[in-house]
Amino acid sequence: MIKGFKEFILRGNVIDLAVAVVIGAAFTGIVNAIVTGLINPLIALIFQADSLNEIVIAVPNVRGGTTDFAIGLILGAIINFVAVAIVVYFVFVYPMNRIKERAAARAGVTPADEEPKLPTEQELLVQIRDLLEKQGPVSRP
Template sequence: MLKGFKDFLMRGNVIDLAVAVVVGSAFTALVTSFTTSILKPIIAATGGGNVTGLTIQLRDGNEASIIDFAAMINAVITFFITAAVVYFLFVLPMKKISERRKKGKEEGQAEPTDVELLLEIRDLLRREQGLPQVKGLAAEAKKASVSGDGQQK
């Protein structure tokens, strides 16, 4: 049971995910600080008259009845900045690395065609029966499978 747990933890994906969560939370704190300290006061400055920083108080004297549009705009801006950074710094580079790895992999042997499999079976049966191997038809079968018509000529 512990071996399976150890294997799970030592997989690269789990460690990468843990690092991403830590970096993501630290970056979110940075973006939240930026939007709260810099963008929110700018947004609040656009409110006029009796509206304090794009807030509306629905019932006088009741602090719970305040609608704070600046906080909502701040949250939306924080979300988009965080999403953009995660996409451009993490997702896009990992996608490009994955594509490079796929290009670097060599293709395995191609699946044999039906004709090639039948020729192998015929040759094995002839060998088991002690009959001589048929020559010349294998090259002809390969030509047929390459040309795409699937029929021997």
């Protein structure tokens, strides 16, 4: 049992995942600081609020009061997510894809070589028809 656990932990993808989680957590702090310190104040200027938390929509309820919907919090979370996704794409994904493309080009592998072209449905049906014709007529009991 211990041996199996050791093999599981020492797999490359588990270690890579652990590193990604740690880097992602640290990186999220940076993105949150940028969103909180720069983007949120810019949006708050547009909506004339001191912070996104103050941007609410008050909807009257049946008891005569109002219910506040914190649109600013939702907007902030969306901005934060998009900011993280953009930075992760342009800092990690795009450069890694470019490195892989260059390595493949140096090795002489083209994208067409990597994935074989699968036959279309019509081509498969033609192949099936031809095979059935080769077998000849089928006798029925």
